[in-house]
Amino acid sequence: MIIPDMMSTETNIIKYNHRQAGHCESGATSNLFAFNGLEISEPMAFGIGNGLFFSYLPFLKLQFAPMITFRNFPNMVFRKGTEYLGVDATVRKSIKDPKEAMKALDENIMKGIPTGLQVGVFKLTFFPPEYRMHYNMHNLVVFGKEGNNYHVSDTVMETPQIISYEDLVQVRYAKGAFAPKGKMYWINSIVPDPDFKTAIKKGIKRTVYDMIKIPFPLVGVKGIRWLAGDVKKWQKKLGNDKASFYLGQILRMAEEFGTGGAGYRYIFGSFLQEAGVMLSNDGLLETSDMMGKTANKWREFTYLGARNCKDRSKPEEDYGMLSNMLREIANDEEKVYRKLDKIII
Amino acid sequence: MEKNQNPGFKDQDFGQSKELFYYYQDGGNYDKKVGFHPESDAVILQQAWDLFKERIEAARKKVIDGETSPVVYYMEKNLLDPLNLSMMAGISIWRVKRHFKPRVFQRLNEKTLEKYATAFNITIDQLKKVE
Numbered sequence: 001m002i003i004p005d006m007m008s009t010e011t012n013i014i015k016y017n018h019r020q021a022g023h024c025e026s027g028a029t030s031n032l033f034a035f036n037g038l039e040i041s042e043p044m045a046f047g048i049g050n051g052l053f054f055s056y057l058p059f060l061k062l063q064f065a066p067m068i069t070f071r072n073f074p075n076m077v078f079r080k081g082t083e084y085l086g087v088d089a090t091v092r093k094s095i096k097d098p099k100e101a102m103k104a105l106d107e108n109i110m111k112g113i114p115t116g117l118q119v120g121v122f123k124l125t126f127f128p129p130e131y132r133m134h135y136n137m138h139n140l141v142v143f144g145k146e147g148n149n150y151h152v153s154d155t156v157m158e159t160p161q162i163i164s165y166e167d168l169v170q171v172r173y174a175k176g177a178f179a180p181k182g183k184m185y186w187i188n189s190i191v192p193d194p195d196f197k198t199a200i201k202k203g204i205k206r207t208v209y210d211m212i213k214i215p216f217p218l219v220g221v222k223g224i225r226w227l228a229g230d231v232k233k234w235q236k237k238l239g240n241d242k243a244s245f246y247l248g249q250i251l252r253m254a255e256e257f258g259t260g261g262a263g264y265r266y267i268f269g270s271f272l273q274e275a276g277v278m279l280s281n282d283g284l285l286e287t288s289d290m291m292g293k294t295a296n297k298w299r300e301f302t303y304l305g306a307r308n309c310k311d312r313s314k315p316e317e318d319y320g321m322l323s324n325m326l327r328e329i330a331n332d333e334e335k336v337y338r339k340l341d342k343i344i345i
Numbered sequence: 346m347e348k349n350q351n352p353g354f355k356d357q358d359f360g361q362s363k364e365l366f367y368y369y370q371d372g373g374n375y376d377k378k379v380g381f382h383p384e385s386d387a388v389i390l391q392q393a394w395d396l397f398k399e400r401i402e403a404a405r406k407k408v409i410d411g412e413t414s415p416v417v418y419y420m421e422k423n424l425l426d427p428l429n430l431s432m433m434a435g436i437s438i439w440r441v442k443r444h445f446k447p448r449v450f451q452r453l454n455e456k457t458l459e460k461y462a463t464a465f466n467i468t469i470d471q472l473k474k475v476e
Contacts, residue, residue: 020379022365043375061426063393122424128362130390134429158363158379175433175464245396248389255386266367270375285373292369310388 010106013144016114018153018160022267025077025139026051027155028116032078032141033087035114036190047271048084048203049077052264053210056223058230060177063133065249068227070264072210074118074137074178078185080206084199088188094181098169101182105142108186114143114153118183120174126154126161136178142168200275201345207268212337221334228326235319243319248309251302262302265295272340283343287336294332301325397424408475414450416441418475419465434464 016035021027026046033040046052051072058066075091082089095101108115120136121127143160144151150168152161163171172182211220218226227250234243254262269291276284301322308318368376382390404421407413420430431438436457444450444457455469462469 020365022367022377061428063424064396064426133424156364175435176429177432179432245392248392251386251389252393255382262367266369266375269369270367270377273373273375288375289373292373292375293371295367295369296371306386306388309392 010110011146012110012112013146013151014109014112014114016141016143016153019155020158021155023051023071023264024155025049025074026267028139028141028153029078029081031153031155032114032116032187033081033190036087036187037192038085038087038190038194041270041274043267043271044274045081046077046264046267047207047275048199049079049081050203050206050210051077052207052268053219054221054223055219056227056230057218062135063249065246066230068250068253070254074139075183075185078116078139080203082187084202085190085194085196087190087194089185090188091183091185093183095184096182098173098182101172101184102165102169105184106145108184109142109145109150113186114141115184115186116141117172117185118180119171120176120180121171122174123167123170125163125167126152126157131156134174134176136174136176136180197279197345200279204275204340204343204345208337208341212334212341221330221337224326224330224333228323228330231326232319232323244309247305247319247322251305251309254298255302262295262298265291265298269295279345281343281345283339284345287339287343290332290336290339294329294336297325297329297332301329397421405475411447413445414447415472415475416444416450416461419461419467419472423465430464434460436460 017031019027019031019034021030021042023042023046026042026049029049030040030042030045033045040048052070053072054068054070056066056068060067078089079091081087092104095104105115105117117140118136119138119140120134121131121138122134124131124138140152140154142150142152148165149162150165152163152168154161172180174180214220217223231247234246237243238246269288272284272288272291276282276288304318304325305322308322363379363381365377365379368378370376401418401421404413404418408415408418416430420427423430425433427438427441431441434441436444444453444461458469458472462472465472
């Protein structure tokens with residue numbers, strides 16, 4: 001147990017606007033930008049920060065099922081977003097001593113800087129029970145301190161939350177895969193008129209690269225195809241119950257865990273639309289429409305998949321159908337990225 | 346938070362918090378709305394929940410029958426697998442797996458027990474038996 005030192009008696013609550021968002025990190029990034037005087041929406045932060053991704057890692061297990069992610073590595077959105085928009089920001093990657101990490105946080109709060117943290121979800125006291133899992137890539141912003149308690153803005157929740165010193169140390173030093181190790185980040189200053197055009201261009205270019213150009217089979221569009229192939233085989237290989245559980249876990253990944261629905265596809269489409277309007281680019285608007293339709297297909301996939309989990313009467317056909325659907329989704333998404341690749345912004 | 350506000354998740358502890366979801370209508374408009382999870386999600390959440398409970402129960406029985414050590418029970422209770430447990434406790438994975446045997450577990454020294462107890466957030470006395 002770590003005992004708070006003398007600093008802990010001070011109180012400072014920064015006037016910070018908590019807005020709920022679909023995705024924890026892009027929400028936190030957008031809120032931090034807004035605090036520093038630059039209004040950007042959550043999808044904009046997500047798109048510029050290159051948040052979209054897909055990878056299917058059957059050899060890694062998360063809660064007894066193959067690991068699937070729809071997003072990029074933790075801290076990518078904040079790092080890339082600030083880099084592309086030319087914002088002066090600091091990221092402290094790992095701090096060995098928890099006491100020092102908390103002291104650094106306290107100093108920031110006293111200076112009036114809201115600070116983003118990477119935390120583990122399992123011991124987060126205010127989280128709803130369905131999120132109780134060993135997932136260490138969650139983000140929240142601390143914006144105030146009152147005695148032994150911290151005021152926390154977690155974009156998954158409707159309202160700001162309060163967490164005690166001891167609990168905050170626990171989640172900042174959660175152990176396991178992708179351990180946060182006390183990572184913290186904040187914005188120092190923002191240039192008044194950032195170059196959105198270049199930032200959007202860079203963000204889109206990287207996303208396109210990640211989704212179709214990485215020469216490795218399990219990531220990007222190729223990963224979706226690989227998953228489609230595996231979904232078909234699950235029933236024979238694993239039996240009814242396990243196949244159903246695996247499928248359920250994919251759906252949870254896509255819909256439940258703070259994705260804004262359909263594994264961030266809606267957020268990315270919304271970004272494309274916003275960018276299209278901002279730069280008055282018809283190509284972007286068209287791709288945003290395509291992305292929206294693909295996202296609707298994802299949602300239909302999760303809906304049918306959930307029905308399949310409920311009623312396992314004719315599963316053989318169903319898994320085949322779901323697999324075909326995934327293949328179709330992969331084709332549609334590839335079209336979007338190929339088109340984006342050719343658009344001149 | 347008031348309990349059971351969500352009509353789709355009547356008798357469940359989860360699914361009671363509102364989140365932000367995005368929508369898209371054909372014709373080109375994105376929309377976002379704060380709301381509960383759709384009812385269809387109840388099934389997949391319940392399924393995962395049931396599986397975890399089943400695993401915990403199975404582990405408890407095995408410990409009482411003397412087939413495995415309590416480490417397995419607490420591992421399942423904390424929704425961990427051996428790899429994650431080894432990372433959390435700071436004990437190599439093959440040793441963790443060896444400690445699943447009751448005979449080996451009984452001979453463990455205080456230091457190792459302490460590591461497990463911290464990882465599971467319980468006391469050593471609790472670790473030695475199942476609830």
